[in-house]
Amino acid sequence: MNTHQFEVIVIGAGGAGLMAGLYASKTARTAIISKLYPTRSHTGTAQGGIGAALGNIEEDHPEWHTYDTVKGSDYLGDQDAIEFMCEEAVPAIYELEHMGLPFDRTLDGKISQRPFGGHTNNNTGKPVRRACHAADRTGHMILQTLYQQCLKNNVTFFDEYQVVDLLMVDGKAAGVVAIELATGEMHVFHAKAVIFATGGHGRIWEITSNAYAFTGDGPAITMRRGLPLEDMEFFQFHPTGIYKLGILITEGVRGEGGILINGKGERFMEKYAPRVKDLASRDVISRAIYMEIRDGNGVNGRNYVYLDVRPESVNKYAALDGRKNLDGSPVNVTGEQILAKLPDIVDFCRVYLGVDPITQPMPIQPTAHYAMGGIPTNKFGEVITDEKNTVIPGLYAAGECACVSVHGANRLGTNSLLDLVVFGKHAGLRAAEFVRGAEFQPLPDEPTAFARAQFERIRNADGRENAFDIATTMKKVMFDDMGIFRSGKGMQNALQAVRELKERFKHVSVTDTGSIFNMELMNVWELGNLLDLAEVTTVSALARTESRGGHSREDYPERDDKNWLKHSLAFVDEKGRIDLKYKPVVMTKYEPKVRTY
Amino acid sequence: MEVTLKIFRYNPEKDKKPSYKTYKLEAHETDRVLDLLEKVKGYQDGTLSFRRSCAHGICGSDAMRINGMNHLACKTLVRDTGTKITVEPILGLRVIKDLIVDMKPFFDNYKQVMPWFVNNDPDPEKERLQSPEQRLRFDDTTKCILCACCTTSCPSFWGSEEYLGPAAFVSAHRFIFDSRDQAAGERLKLVNEVMGVSRCHTVFNCTMACPREIQITKAIGEIKAALVTGRLD
Numbered sequence: 001m002n003t004h005q006f007e008v009i010v011i012g013a014g015g016a017g018l019m020a021g022l023y024a025s026k027t028a029r030t031a032i033i034s035k036l037y038p039t040r041s042h043t044g045t046a047q048g049g050i051g052a053a054l055g056n057i058e059e060d061h062p063e064w065h066t067y068d069t070v071k072g073s074d075y076l077g078d079q080d081a082i083e084f085m086c087e088e089a090v091p092a093i094y095e096l097e098h099m100g101l102p103f104d105r106t107l108d109g110k111i112s113q114r115p116f117g118g119h120t121n122n123n124t125g126k127p128v129r130r131a132c133h134a135a136d137r138t139g140h141m142i143l144q145t146l147y148q149q150c151l152k153n154n155v156t157f158f159d160e161y162q163v164v165d166l167l168m169v170d171g172k173a174a175g176v177v178a179i180e181l182a183t184g185e186m187h188v189f190h191a192k193a194v195i196f197a198t199g200g201h202g203r204i205w206e207i208t209s210n211a212y213a214f215t216g217d218g219p220a221i222t223m224r225r226g227l228p229l230e231d232m233e234f235f236q237f238h239p240t241g242i243y244k245l246g247i248l249i250t251e252g253v254r255g256e257g258g259i260l261i262n263g264k265g266e267r268f269m270e271k272y273a274p275r276v277k278d279l280a281s282r283d284v285i286s287r288a289i290y291m292e293i294r295d296g297n298g299v300n301g302r303n304y305v306y307l308d309v310r311p312e313s314v315n316k317y318a319a320l321d322g323r324k325n326l327d328g329s330p331v332n333v334t335g336e337q338i339l340a341k342l343p344d345i346v347d348f349c350r351v352y353l354g355v356d357p358i359t360q361p362m363p364i365q366p367t368a369h370y371a372m373g374g375i376p377t378n379k380f381g382e383v384i385t386d387e388k389n390t391v392i393p394g395l396y397a398a399g400e401c402a403c404v405s406v407h408g409a410n411r412l413g414t415n416s417l418l419d420l421v422v423f424g425k426h427a428g429l430r431a432a433e434f435v436r437g438a439e440f441q442p443l444p445d446e447p448t449a450f451a452r453a454q455f456e457r458i459r460n461a462d463g464r465e466n467a468f469d470i471a472t473t474m475k476k477v478m479f480d481d482m483g484i485f486r487s488g489k490g491m492q493n494a495l496q497a498v499r500e501l502k503e504r505f506k507h508v509s510v511t512d513t514g515s516i517f518n519m520e521l522m523n524v525w526e527l528g529n530l531l532d533l534a535e536v537t538t539v540s541a542l543a544r545t546e547s548r549g550g551h552s553r554e555d556y557p558e559r560d561d562k563n564w565l566k567h568s569l570a571f572v573d574e575k576g577r578i579d580l581k582y583k584p585v586v587m588t589k590y591e592p593k594v595r596t597y
Numbered sequence: 598m599e600v601t602l603k604i605f606r607y608n609p610e611k612d613k614k615p616s617y618k619t620y621k622l623e624a625h626e627t628d629r630v631l632d633l634l635e636k637v638k639g640y641q642d643g644t645l646s647f648r649r650s651c652a653h654g655i656c657g658s659d660a661m662r663i664n665g666m667n668h669l670a671c672k673t674l675v676r677d678t679g680t681k682i683t684v685e686p687i688l689g690l691r692v693i694k695d696l697i698v699d700m701k702p703f704f705d706n707y708k709q710v711m712p713w714f715v716n717n718d719p720d721p722e723k724e725r726l727q728s729p730e731q732r733l734r735f736d737d738t739t740k741c742i743l744c745a746c747c748t749t750s751c752p753s754f755w756g757s758e759e760y761l762g763p764a765a766f767v768s769a770h771r772f773i774f775d776s777r778d779q780a781a782g783e784r785l786k787l788v789n790e791v792m793g794v795s796r797c798h799t800v801f802n803c804t805m806a807c808p809r810e811i812q813i814t815k816a817i818g819e820i821k822a823a824l825v826t827g828r829l830d
Contacts, residue, residue, distance in 0.1 A: 036650055036656075036658070037658075037700065037704070037743075039656075039657065039742070039743050040650050040651075040656040040657060040658045041656070042650070042651065042656070044651070044655055044656055044742070045651050045653070045655045045656065054723075093724075094720075094722075094723055094724055097724040097725060098716075098720045098721075098724075099714055100713070100714020100716075100772075100775070100777065100778065102732060102735070102736075102739050102771075102775065103724070103732075104729075104732065105727050105728060105729045105731075105732045106729075107728075108726070109726030109727055109728050109729075110723075110724060110726065111724050134739070135736075137655075137739075137740065140655065140740075140742070141739065145714070148712055148713035148714065149713060149714075151708055151712065151713055152713035152714075182693065211650040211651040211652065211656065212649055212650050212651075212652060245653075247652075247653045344655075347654075347810075348653060348654075351654070351672055351674070352653070352674070466639070466640070467639070467643075468635075468636075468638075468639030468640060510643065511642070511643040511644055512643055512644040512646075514608060514610045514644070514694075515610065516608075516609055516610055516693065516694050517646045517693060517694045517695075517697050518646075519638075519647070520638070520643040520646075
């Protein structure tokens with residue numbers, strides 16, 4: 001058996017994992033394990049910006065950012081953690097810049113900022129320029145910059161190692177088990193502290209912006225080890241995915257003046273969010289698009305609408321809205337300027353749709369995008385194990401796989417990149433501090449037994465079921481019944497379907513019997529993760545008899561603060577039964593109000 | 598429509614030498630080659646192995662030779678390939694299994710050019726200032742996703758995998774021409790060594806292959822010019 005020993009093990013090499021590794025490695029022997037080469041991580045696909053109240057272009061304050069985030073979360077976010085994140089945002093952006101991140105610049109050489117959905121001037125209620133950006137590849141630049149800094153600082157990487165189990169001894173983290181993809185061998189990583197930074201699980205849904213790699217490995221692993229998952233019923237559908245493909249079209253398009261148009265040529269967001277219109281928060285806009293399509297207002301009667309960023313449209317609606325340039329002159333953008341600000345978006349549309357956004361509107365539909373729920377942590381990234389916020393010594397989580405919760409029931413655009421930078425850093429710092437005073441737990445006698453059993457079950461299945469079929473059915477039913485709008489009946493249907501699929505999964509076929517890059521075996525194991533998380537998501541959603549943020553029920557259309565202003569914690573026992581508990585939302589100074597944009 | 602996929606196959610645990618296998622399947626014009634590979638893997642041959650993640654041209658996992666040219670499988674549509682599609686691993690790196698090659702030499706070369714920001718002055722309280730023009734100077738080379746399409750299309754790299762290759766030069770360029778960076782001199786020295794830019798014969802394969810449309814040959818030319826003139830403007 002291959003056994004390695006590090007003080008801190010980080011799983012995942014996206015923004016959160018790299019930030020955690022960078023900070024932990026300053027004082028502790030640290031390794032980052034990733035199933036992908038680090039630069040392949042999904043952070044790289046984030047486009048529009050990272051939020052921070054720098055006030056580089058107009059007045060802004062971390063308090064405003066905090067309030068917008070609390071409101072965006074539909075009051076389910078923990079206000080102490082949100083306040084912490086929004087305060088930390090400002091130094092975090094300067095730190096990224098000092099690491100060399102090539103942000104776009106204002107004329108006076110500062111970091112440029114653009115408007116984004118739900119980010120407002122709290123005095124006027126109008127959109128504020130808070131999203132710091134590098135064209136429409138901000139995530140790419142964050143990922144590259146952090147990886148470069150890790151190389152500069154000689155951080156140890158295990159690339160293309162799939163972590164498959166968490167080792168816990170006496171209720172404390174003791175390490176992880178991983179499979180080296182190139183050889184198929186199992187490795188044990190003995191550690192004092194383990195940080196999960198494995199990203200999201202959007203591959204549960206049919207139309208998604210998420211990478212193939214987003215199979216919820218971290219939450220699935222910790223759940224199997226008896227740890228709860230928080231707020232799993234809340235998953236964000238981004239309003240603007242490329243029709244049929246789900247590829248993300250950044251909110252930055254609307255930040256740059258783009259507007260949504262239905263099949264009748266109407267700018268329909270005026271009806272749903274009269275104040276900020278196309279820059280309302282994502283849950284609001286996704287619902288609006290869904291309702292437009294349901295009412296027959298899709299383009300050509302189909303299930304998409306248009307996102308229009310043609311210069312003449314941008315200029316026309318800016319004039320109608322009374323929006324002006326900073327110097328007071330009328331907005332008069334050109335095609336070249338749009339291309340310079342959104343080069344990747346233009347490229348995606350040309351390649352995948354044969355549509356040129358400079359001269360044609362883009363057909364879009366909502367796409368499964370972001371997990372608000374995940375492994376429960378406090379604001380230091382420490383994983384908690386119950387409704388009393390009891391910390392598990394040595395276990396941390398950060399980024400999309402974690403639920404702090406700063407996003408509550410709906411995340412604001414630009415806050416995911418901020419989340420992973422801020423909480424990745426603090427999880428790394430906290431873990432490094434923890435290991436200074438901690439001993440290694442002894443490894444269990446058979447550290448790989450639990451992982452091996454999972455893979456033996458897959459390899460020894462009778463093979464009468466096709467994994468691709470199971471995945472396709474799961475994605476479809478989850479998109480239809482666990483999507484933007486939900487109902488008790490639909491969710492019951494989804495639950496039954498997912499449970500049937502879990503039974504079929506016991507008979508799944510793996511034809512590749514080899515050891516070297518057995519991607520079929522790995523992908524089947526990942527599908528098992530998705531199925532487990534689909535079930536937890538559905539059970540958590542069925543129980544919540546209200547509508548809040550990304551969880552919108554046709555049979556319970558109102559938010560119910562009296563009964564549901566609380567986080568769910570889903571526990572799965574050894575027999576696979578799911579038990580739901582709840583814990584209160586942390587409130588500081590923001591009382592829940594009716595949420596309008 | 599029906600498409601025919603001819604795929605390079607090699608399983609080191611079973612095969613003495615590589616072979617090509619042919620698969621027929623239904624496809625749409627707008628399908629990505631990656632979609633077709635997924636379908637073959639899902640329904641015809643689960644052992645087919647390749648890397649992929651984001652599936653829209655950003656993560657850089659799925660560089661392969663498609664009808665003889667380096668492309669990302671997720672950014673190449675049936676509409677552009679036609680119905681007869683040959684898929685092979687990128688050249689110049691050891692094939693491990695099917696379309697998966699050993700990326701280590703590629704990343705080792707990348708790491709050699711100091712691909713990280715260097716500025717040893719004390720960090721200012723806020724951001725370092727940089728004008729939009731200074732920022733634009735190296736914009737093109739910030740787009741690199743390290744997919745290796747360029748480097749593995751380069752005859753000099755086929756000759757020796759120790760040749761740093763276009764991707765490493767792109768990364769060097771990104772920092773050399775960043776007004777905030779202080780290590781341009783060191784990087785220029787590194788890319789001027791025996792396995793460096795002098796082995797670039799301006800074949801333009803790299804520029805043709807880049808899925809991010811980076812003007813790679815131009816960037817290498819700017820590095821060469823800086824080496825000659827000692828100037829970075």
